[in-house]
Amino acid sequence: MSADRRQSRVAPTRASGRQTMVNHIGGGRGGSGGDGHTNGTGGAGGHGMGPSLSFDISVGHLTMHNNVHGNDEYVPGGPNRQNAIGGDPLHDSHSGPLIHQNIHQYRDRGIDTLHRSVALEAIHDSMDSFPQPKCHPETRTKMLRDLRGWVLDTDSPTNILWLYGPAGAGKSAIMQTLATQLPEHGSLGVCFFFKRGHATRGNARTLFTTLAYQLALNVEWLRDPINQVVEQKPSIIAQSMATQMQELISKPCRSDGTRGTVAILIDGLDECEGHDIQVEIVSVISIAVSSRYPPPLKFIVASRPEPHIREAFNSRFPLGTYRLFNVEQSFEDVRKYLSDEFVRIHREHDTMARVPSPWPSEDVLKKLVQKSSGYFIYASTIIKFVDDKSYRPTERLAVVENPKGSCTESALATLDQLYMTILSSAPRQSQLIPILSAIVHLHLTAGEIDLFFALEHGETQLVLRGLHSVLNVPQDNKDKILSHHASFVDFLKDPDRSGNFGVGTLKNQIALAQSLLQFYAAPFQRNEIQFLSRFIRFIVSLPPSDAVVELAPLIGSVNPEYIFHPETYLYNRKSMAPWLEKSPSAPLRCDQRAYVGELPSMISWLKNMRSPSADVIELWKDYAFMLSMDTMRYGGADPSVQQMVSLSPPADVMAVWEDYAFMLSIDTMRYGGADPSVQHMVSLSPELLQILISIALLRCRLSELPTKLDLTWTELRTTLCSLRPKPAGNERILPVHPPHAASPWAARDLALQLIRKIVQNHIDTNEGVNPSASRDAVLLYNRLLTAANLEEVYIISQYLLGIHISYLVRLSPPCPVLYRELWHIPPLVMWSSPPSGHELIHHVSKWLESFPDSGMELITFWQQAVPDHDRYRINTWNLDPDVGERNWRDRVENYNNMVVKLHLPDSLKFLS
Numbered sequence: 018m019s020a021d022r023r024q025s026r027v028a029p030t031r032a033s034g035r036q037t038m039v040n041h042i043g044g045g046r047g048g049s050g051g052d053g054h055t056n057g058t059g060g061a062g063g064h065g066m067g068p069s070l071s072f073d074i075s076v077g078h079l080t081m082h083n084n085v086h087g088n089d090e091y092v093p094g095g096p097n098r099q100n101a102i103g104g105d106p107l108h109d110s111h112s113g114p115l116i117h118q119n120i121h122q123y124r125d126r127g128i129d130t131l132h133r134s135v136a137l138e139a140i141h142d143s144m145d146s147f148p149q150p151k152c153h154p155e156t157r158t159k160m161l162r163d164l165r166g167w168v169l170d171t172d173s174p175t176n177i178l179w180l181y182g183p184a185g186a187g188k189s190a191i192m193q194t195l196a197t198q199l200p201e202h203g204s205l206g207v208c209f210f211f212k213r214g215h216a217t218r219g220n221a222r223t224l225f226t227t228l229a230y231q232l233a234l235n236v237e238w239l240r241d242p243i244n245q246v247v248e249q250k251p252s253i254i255a256q257s258m259a260t261q262m263q264e265l266i267s268k269p270c271r272s273d274g275t276r277g278t279v280a281i282l283i284d285g286l287d288e289c290e291g292h293d294i295q296v297e298i299v300s301v302i303s304i305a306v307s308s309r310y311p312p313p314l315k316f317i318v319a320s321r322p323e324p325h326i327r328e329a330f331n332s333r334f335p336l337g338t339y340r341l342f343n344v345e346q347s348f349e350d351v352r353k354y355l356s357d358e359f360v361r362i363h364r365e366h367d368t369m370a371r372v373p374s375p376w377p378s379e380d381v382l383k384k385l386v387q388k389s390s391g392y393f394i395y396a397s398t399i400i401k402f403v404d405d406k407s408y409r410p411t412e413r414l415a416v417v418e419n420p421k422g423s424c425t426e427s428a429l430a431t432l433d434q435l436y437m438t439i440l441s442s443a444p445r446q447s448q449l450i451p452i453l454s455a456i457v458h459l460h461l462t463a464g465e466i467d468l469f470f471a472l473e474h475g476e477t478q479l480v481l482r483g484l485h486s487v488l489n490v491p492q493d494n495k496d497k498i499l500s501h502h503a504s505f506v507d508f509l510k511d512p513d514r515s516g517n518f519g520v521g522t523l524k525n526q527i528a529l530a531q532s533l534l535q536f537y538a539a540p541f542q543r544n545e546i547q548f549l550s551r552f553i554r555f556i557v558s559l560p561p562s563d564a565v566v567e568l569a570p571l572i573g574s575v576n577p578e579y580i581f582h583p584e585t586y587l588y589n590r591k592s593m594a595p596w597l598e599k600s601p602s603a604p605l606r607c608d609q610r611a612y613v614g615e616l617p618s619m620i621s622w623l624k625n626m627r628s629p630s631a632d633v634i635e636l637w638k639d640y641a642f643m644l645s646m647d648t649m650r651y652g653g654a655d656p657s658v659q660q661m662v663s664l665s666p667p668a669d670v671m672a673v674w675e676d677y678a679f680m681l682s683i684d685t686m687r688y689g690g691a692d693p694s695v696q697h698m699v700s701l702s703p704e705l706l707q708i709l710i711s712i713a714l715l716r717c718r719l720s721e722l723p724t725k726l727d728l729t730w731t732e733l734r735t736t737l738c739s740l741r742p743k744p745a746g747n748e749r750i751l752p753v754h755p756p757h758a759a760s761p762w763a764a765r766d767l768a769l770q771l772i773r774k775i776v777q778n779h780i781d782t783n784e785g786v787n788p789s790a791s792r793d794a795v796l797l798y799n800r801l802l803t804a805a806n807l808e809e810v811y812i813i814s815q816y817l818l819g820i821h822i823s824y825l826v827r828l829s830p831p832c833p834v835l836y837r838e839l840w841h842i843p844p845l846v847m848w849s850s851p852p853s854g855h856e857l858i859h860h861v862s863k864w865l866e867s868f869p870d871s872g873m874e875l876i877t878f879w880q881q882a883v884p885d886h887d888r889y890r891i892n893t894w895n896l897d898p899d900v901g902e903r904n905w906r907d908r909v910e911n912y913n914n915m916v917v918k919l920h921l922p923d924s925l926k927f928l929s
């Protein structure tokens with residue numbers, strides 16, 4: 018045959034008994050074919066080089082249609098498809114071109130044309146996908162029944178169904194099994210199974226022609242209409258997907274709508290090349306099924322839950338017009354599969370003859386089912402590994418059970434390959450590792466990751482878009498991101514399996530801890546307070562090592578506002594509540610643990626931490642010095658340089674955290690926690706007394722004190738921790754005679770301070786117009802996580818100050834200075850807020866009674882000073898004097914109890 022391109026064609030005739038041969042001869046030379054096998058499986062074809070020949074032979078009413086293509090591409094000689102011959106020795110002598118033979122009716126010239134643009138490998142039962150994933154008997158039965166029911170239901174309100182599930186959930190197995198079952202249940206179905214990276218199945222070039230081709234061959238009444246379309250317009254096979262859908266499928270199907278519904282199954286949409294093409298496919302289908310006269314078709318599209326596909330469905334189909342079908346976990350199905358397969362392996366392997374059945378034990382089976390997370394990929398990987406005829410199944414199973422064994426890699430190789438492919442194709446790899454690390458080690462939500470890593474809102478969602486097939490990433494940012502399979506977390510944690518994606522290394526964990534510690538060392542933010550306890554548990558799980566010592570300075574600078582925020586330890590308490598209920602005998606012990614949160618574990622962890630060697634400190638000092646030299650040109654030392662120079666050795670950090678634990682135990686005495694052990698003191702500084710009054714009588718939390726008392730956290734810590742027992746030999750020398758009435762004067766000073774504060778807030782906020790100027794309002798806003806805005810909280814913060822002032826005044830000795838100062842409280846603040854106004858009137862009146870020359874005048878004068886007195890008196894907030902007094906006595910008693918518990922002198926008590 019000449020190498021020149023030539024073509025000859027003999028037109029077929031319809032006359033019976035007449036033979037027609039149609040030849041198409043193309044130039045070029047075919048490559049050598051592979052070895053043929055008797056079972057029809059051919060070897061690999063060679064590079065096409067020769068001419069191509071295409072000839073139709075009509076015999077009787079049949080036409081034999083052969084195409085011989087020579088081209089310059091690698092052509093697989095086998096495995097064979099139906100009616101195709103690959104690697105035939107005869108064709109090998111033609112330098113191995115691939116030959117398709119189709120036997121069909123002579124009249125189907127349109128279908129012949131279509132045939133040239135078909136990916137036969139993509140259809141159900143194709144040899145190309147051997148062995149096809151399919152459902153093990155009696156698994157996925159309910160899902161399959163539901164799907165069949167939906168397809169067969171002619172009254173169903175929806176005609177497209179999105180079947181989604183994580184990687185390896187078993188979607189393809191369900192689709193393949195469904196494709197087999199539908200004809201058995203009297204329905205017709207056509208399929209396209211995408212396969213990532215495959216020459217024909219990996220893209221959508223032949224999707225609609227392949228579907229149309231199967232419709233023409235499988236559905237008798239569609240054969241002619243489809244044939245005609247292509248015959249009249251052969252160029253259709255090269256037109257857009259939308260046109261092909263419309264002309265090749267929708268229109269022919271509508272040509273006679275009375276013939277019943279046909280199912281179109283498209284599997285692995287996410288495996289089709291190009292996100293835009295995947296979205297386009299959904300779009301093309303949506304146009305077809307939402308048209309005024311939709312074709313009698315039911316579409317099932319299966320894919321991983323990739324966000325762009327989800328969005329495509331959501332945007333193309335109004336709510337309720339498509340059906341969502343989640344391939345959920347099924348532990349029961351996986352169990353059935355595993356136990357049947359182990360029975361088979363036991364039966365088929367010679368080496369198992371002496372192994373008693375049942376094998377493996379119930380325990381082992383249970384563990385494997387658990388490990389699978391109810392999805393098939395893990396189970397089928399294990400079965401493939403154990404079922405290797407070159408090994409003893411018992412040994413292989415032992416490798417699976419003991420993941421530290423040397424062959425683990427091969428045991429989970431398929432699974433690891435799957436995870437590697439998914440991770441490698443995810444965008445923004447550099448940001449991926451820290452985020453995965455946070456998910457694996459700290460179980461965070463997307464919102465929390467944004468916050469802790471200082472990312473823009475929604476950024477984590479974007480980074481994880483490529484990983485929805487392995488991770489469940491809730492849309493709302495508020496729920497935890499979880500792995501679909503437990504095996505994915507195991508994979509990520511094991512650096513031998515996950516390589517560069519591994520998050521289990523100490524280095525990675527330290528980097529994660531650093532990021533979060535930086536967040537907690539920064540100024541207080543209202544979110545994520547409760548999380549601190551969990552985070553401390555993570556830190557203390559890190560093994561002490563030189564590397565971990567680097568965390569010490571950051572641990573030393575955690576903002577105490579987080580540590581002492583009630584949510585931090587109350588959250589802990591809540592999480593223990595169920596346990597408390599069950600063990601009434603030990604509530605106190607449990608409470609104590611809960612109240613001090615995770616501080617003791619942090620302290621003992623710090624104690625175990627190896628100190629950085631002198632060398633390390635010197636090295637860092639050198640670095641700092643070099644850096645300061647370098648930054649001199651910019652006009653001075655960088656603050657971070659200072660920080661590095663004073664790199665805290667853990668001993669200092671530990672002392673700080675020990676103080677925190679002590680402070681917290683004082684703060685939580687109110688809940689019935691154990692009395693903190695204190696050193697014996699008979700004299701207290703006025704500052705310490707004010708702190709104790711604030712805690713026990715005003716019932717302020719420790720976290721409020723820096724703002725309320727205008728102290729820094731260090732001042733608060735130093736003052737309060739003067740009560741802490743000191744190491745032996747360091748006992749304080751204590752004065753024997755306490756200063757007279759120290760407590761009332763401390764209360765007086767505090768009252769004066771708070772009156773000035775209430776006035777100052779009023780001025781600073783421009784009478785409440787700009788509430789953020791009040792530190793008290795901001796503090797309360799941070800505490801009341803349910804508060805909606807600062808305006809609302811400002812008013813509350815002012816009247817709380819008012820109430821505190823009223824108690825402090827009542828505790829004070831008679832004092833004209835204080836009386837005068839009371840008149841400075843802006844009426845607008847006090848009297849417009851009934852509770853505090855009322856308390857002020859009540860307690861100040863009581864205080865005035867203690868004046869040696871009080872008489873009623875002063876009291877009446879004070880009471881009459883209240884503006885709009887009558888309105889105020891009838892207000893529902895009116896304080897019942899009895900209740901008010903009881904409340905007062907409770908508070909005084911609370912304070913006095915604390916004096917006892919802390920072993921302070923009785924002279925510090927108040928009279929109620």
Ligand SMILES: Nc1ncnc2c1ncn2[C@@H]1O[C@H](COP(=O)(O)OP(=O)(O)OP(=O)(O)O)[C@@H](O)[C@H]1O
Nearest residue numbers: 150152153156184185186187188189190393394397
């Ligand atoms: N019901 C089942 N019975 C037996 N084996 C199953 C079943 N479902 C799935 N498998 C096996 O589990 C593995 C993964 O299944 P399959 O390929 O169907 O998952 P998939 O959800 O389509 O995964 P991907 O998203 O990666 O394409 C395959 O080896 C398959 O044969």
